[in-house]
Amino acid sequence: MRSIDRRGFLIGGLGLAAGAALTGCAGGRPPAAAPSFIGPADPAVAAAEAARRPGAVRDHTLRAVEQTIDLGGKTVRTWSYGDTVPGAEIRVKAGETVRVRLINELPKETTVHWHGLALRNNADGVPGVTQEPVRPGQEYVYEFGAANAGTHWFHPHVGTQLDRGLYAPIIVEDPAEPLAYDEEWVVVLDDWLDGVTGTPDDVMAELSGGMGGMDHGSMESMDHGEGEAGTTPSPGGFMMMGARSPLLGGDAGDVRYPHYLVNGRLPSAPVTFTAKPGARVRIRFVNAGGDTAFRVALGGHRMTVTHTDGYPVEPAATDALLIGMGERYDVLVTFKDGVFPLVALAEGKKALARALVRTSRGGRAPGAGVRPAELERLVIGYDALTPAAAVRLAGRRPDRTITMELTGGMMRYDWGINGRKYDPRTIAEVRAGERVRVSFVNTTTMWHPMHVHGHTFALGGEGIRKDTAVVLPGRTLHADFDADNPGLWMVHCHNLYHGESGMMTLLGYRS
Structure with a gap:
């Protein structure tokens, strides 16, 4: 095969x-x-x-x-x-x-x-x-x-x-948009290696060989020296060793990227968003990366979170956001007067992407390596966010619970669900009209951003609405949704290489 x-x-x-x-x-x-x-x-x-x-x-x-x-x-x-x-x-x-x-x-x-x-x-x-x-x-x-x-x-x-x-x-766009703001800025984050150190297919080929007896748990004893992307290069050049993040519960990623981008630009040649001082701006963040979570902050500013994965939340202030692959956050920021760095730190990888916000004709742009103090302050989490009343999933006991154990590791690179690689003949059954709970049980030492196609779920039953959510190592995350969209739907890890190696399955509506 x-x-x-x-x-x-x-x-x-x-x-x-x-x-x-x-x-x-x-x-x-x-x-x-x-x-x-x-x-x-x-x-x-x-x-x-x-x-x-x-x-x-x-x-x-x-x-x-x-x-x-x-x-x-x-x-x-x-x-x-x-x-x-x-x-x-x-x-x-x-x-x-x-x-x-x-x-x-x-x-x-x-x-x-x-x-x-x-x-x-x-x-x-x-x-x-x-x-x-x-x-x-x-x-x-x-x-x-x-x-x-x-x-x-x-x-x-x-x-x-x-x-x-x-x-x-x-x-x-919401035709009845309740938010008041002056301008919008869509910010797309990415990790990049294609055409630089190889191709994504080259990466998959190397990772598929595993670590030859070394799993993620043994990485704590390894050298944490910095290469160009801030990690120790492996002999093949793609496999990352020593990327650590307490926010992600340990290992931050599998792949060593030479570059990280904001809206397709390197930190040395950043895009610049220009506005007037005092402008109230809606920033829409999208993490399009393959293997990288980004910790994002705007120097000199706090952000007010308004949406997660497209769904409104009760406004909540934060200094920084941690955004996993596939996740989106909307925030409101009132810009001060000057030139400010928008920095997306590649979490655990000791490298960054950046853009600039300019509200003044004068002023010197901060250097490419500047890391705003906000990155080390409050990083808001799921538990600190509350869904807006209009989108809160109605209280109801699940009619069906589907347990998906996240399994595998780096040693064999055998990521899977319930101990098996993806098989299109394995379909978890749901029926129209049910309240379905998918319980993601992470038995691995790696974090996984899990994505459900065709539906938006509520975390823990009545929490924030999302379609992609980070499941930390050793933790269980409950994702509840109403079965109202018939068909065959993917559920998978949005770490590209975990999904490609087999961490995905299907949900299917009974005829």
């Missing part, structure tokens, strides 16, 4: 989950659903979409291409959406219909996953589960109602493609 095709966690080429072969809105044969589960072409999927009452159609074209990109004085050969990294933002209003024509000009097949959106199952972009992969030279149309407002993003679900330049934000 060839290696699992990623992020889509990967299924391209593994055959069709539960026998369901798929199609989206364009071309291809209709899926043949497994007899016991609702497939993406089932009438129940179309009925759920109709119930969302999708409105006016907003058309977009997305070209997936291979080209040379300038990261700010450093050019790399990579894959991207259009001619920029990140790709051009898609922005619509809640209730509108998004129709995107994907043109695949890459040398490999691909798909697009719309991360964070509770959309129709046959638009979810998981090859072998919700659609056939889009081959080179082909086109494919995604069409879905954008029901839930918020900060979301999109990326491939094939192989290690996400760790190239294939990602971009999709912002769904």
